[in-house]
Amino acid sequence: MIKAFADWLTYSVFKMTAGTHLADAVNFFVYDTIKIILMLTVIIYVVSIIRSFFPPEKVKKVLAGKSEFTGNILASLLGIVTPFCSCSAVPVFIGFLEAGVPLGVTLSFLIASPMINEVALVLLWGLFGAKIALIYIGTGMIVAITAGFILGKIPAVEKMVEDYVWEIRMGEVILPELTWKDRFEQASDHTQDILKRVILYVILGIGVGAVIHGYAPIDFVAKYAGRDNPFAVPLAVLIAIPLYSNAAGTIPIVQALMGKGMPLGTVLAFMMAITAISFPEMVILRKVLKVKLLVIFAAIMTVAIIMVGYLFNAIL
Amino acid sequence: MEIKILGPGCAKCNQVEKIVKEAVAETGVDARIEHVTDFRKIAGFGVLSTPSVVVDGQVKSVGKIPKKEDVKTWIGKA
Numbered sequence: 275m276i277k278a279f280a281d282w283l284t285y286s287v288f289k290m291t292a293g294t295h296l297a298d299a300v301n302f303f304v305y306d307t308i309k310i311i312l313m314l315t316v317i318i319y320v321v322s323i324i325r326s327f328f329p330p331e332k333v334k335k336v337l338a339g340k341s342e343f344t345g346n347i348l349a350s351l352l353g354i355v356t357p358f359c360s361c362s363a364v365p366v367f368i369g370f371l372e373a374g375v376p377l378g379v380t381l382s383f384l385i386a387s388p389m390i391n392e393v394a395l396v397l398l399w400g401l402f403g404a405k406i407a408l409i410y411i412g413t414g415m416i417v418a419i420t421a422g423f424i425l426g427k428i429p430a431v432e433k434m435v436e437d438y439v440w441e442i443r444m445g446e447v448i449l450p451e452l453t454w455k456d457r458f459e460q461a462s463d464h465t466q467d468i469l470k471r472v473i474l475y476v477i478l479g480i481g482v483g484a485v486i487h488g489y490a491p492i493d494f495v496a497k498y499a500g501r502d503n504p505f506a507v508p509l510a511v512l513i514a515i516p517l518y519s520n521a522a523g524t525i526p527i528v529q530a531l532m533g534k535g536m537p538l539g540t541v542l543a544f545m546m547a548i549t550a551i552s553f554p555e556m557v558i559l560r561k562v563l564k565v566k567l568l569v570i571f572a573a574i575m576t577v578a579i580i581m582v583g584y585l586f587n588a589i590l
Numbered sequence: 591m592e593i594k595i596l597g598p599g600c601a602k603c604n605q606v607e608k609i610v611k612e613a614v615a616e617t618g619v620d621a622r623i624e625h626v627t628d629f630r631k632i633a634g635f636g637v638l639s640t641p642s643v644v645v646d647g648q649v650k651s652v653g654k655i656p657k658k659e660d661v662k663t664w665i666g667k668a
Contacts, residue, residue: 368629369633445635
C-alpha cells in the first residue's frame with residue numbers, strides 16, 4: 275500500500291519517468307520515509323509498554339543473586355527491555371553494584387542497553403529486513419556478554435571503580451503502582467518524545483540515502499571499501515564513534531551504501547560502533563570508572579566490534 | 591509539605607522542576623521544593639531512574655515527566 279502511494283506520488287503527481295535517477299531517488303525517499311515513521315510509531319509504542327514492566331529498580335533485584343556467566347547473559351537480555359537513557363547510567367551502575375550485581379554483569383547491561391535500542395532496531399528491520407535486524411541483536415548480545423565477562427575477570431577490577439561508588443548505600447523504594455492507563459499514557463508520551471527527537475535525522479538520512487541510491491554508481495563502495503580492503507572495518511568503526519546521537523540518521527545512509535557494495539560485516543561494525551561507543555557516554559562513565567578501566571572498556575569494545583566486522587565479512 | 595525532585599540536572603529533570611513549581615503555585619499549597627542533584631542523596635531514596643518526584647518522603651513517580659494534574663493530586667489539590 276505504501277509502495278502504491280509512493281509510485282502514485284512519483285509517477286502520477288510529480289509526473290516523473292520511471293527508471294530515471296531522479297524518479298528512483300524520489301520514489302525511494304517517499305516509500306522509506308513513510309514506512310519508517312509508521313514502524314517507529316507502532317514499535318516504540320509497543321516497546322514502551324513492555325518496558326514499563328522492567329524498571330531498573332526491579333531488574334537489579336533479578337540480577338543480584340546471579341553467577342557471572344548466567345548473569346552476563348541475563349543482563350544483556352534485560353538491557354534490551356529496560357528503559358534507560360545515558361543520563362541514568364551513573365545511578366544504574368551504582369545501584370546495581372550496591373545490590374550485589376557483579377561488576378562485569380553490570381557492564382554487560384550497560385553495553386547491551388544502548389546498543390540494542392528500539393530506534394536502531396526499527397531502522398534495521400525496516401530498511402535491511404528482519405534477518406539482518408536479528409543478526410544485529412544476536413551479535414550485539416554476544417559482544418555485550420563477552421565484553422562484560424572479560425572486564426569482570428580483570429584482576430582487582432573493583433579497585434578501578436571510583437572509590438566513592440562503594441560507599442553509597444541505597445535506600446529501599448516502593449515503586450508507585452502503574453495502572454494500564456498509566457502504561458498507555460507513558461508509552462504515548464515516550465513515543466512522541468522519541469519521534470520528535472529523531473524524525474528530522476531519519477528524514478535527512480533517508481534523503482541522503484535516496485540520493486546515493488539513485489545517483490551513486492553501483493560499485494561505488496565496493497571499489498574503495500569492499501571486502502578486500504582490510505582497513506574498511508576499523509575505519510568504519512572510527513568514523514562511527516563521533517556519530518553517536520545520529521543512529522537514526524546514519525542507518526539509512528549505511529543501507530544505501532550496502533546497496534552499493536558495502537559488505538555486511540562492515541555495516542554491522544559501523545552500526546554497533548555508532549550505538550555502543552560514544553564520547554558522551556565515556557564522559558558519563560568516567561564519573562564511576564577510573565581512567566584505566568575506562569580505557570580498557572573502550573579498547574575491548576572497539577576490538578570486539580572490529581572482530582564482528584571481520585567475521586561477517588569472512589563468512590558471508 | 592516537602593517536595594523533592596531527584597535528578598542529576600538533565601533537561602527532563604529541569605522540566606519536572608518547572609511542572610512541580612507551577613502546580614504548587616497554582617494550588618497555593620505551602621510546600622518546600624528541593625531539586626536534589628547529588629547522587630549520594632538520590633540513592634538514599636532507592637531510585638535508579640531519574641527524574642523522580644518525592645512528596646513528604648514518598649516516591650510518587652520514577653523515571654518520567656509527570657503531568658501537572660498528577661502533581662496536584664499528590665499534593666492533595668486536584
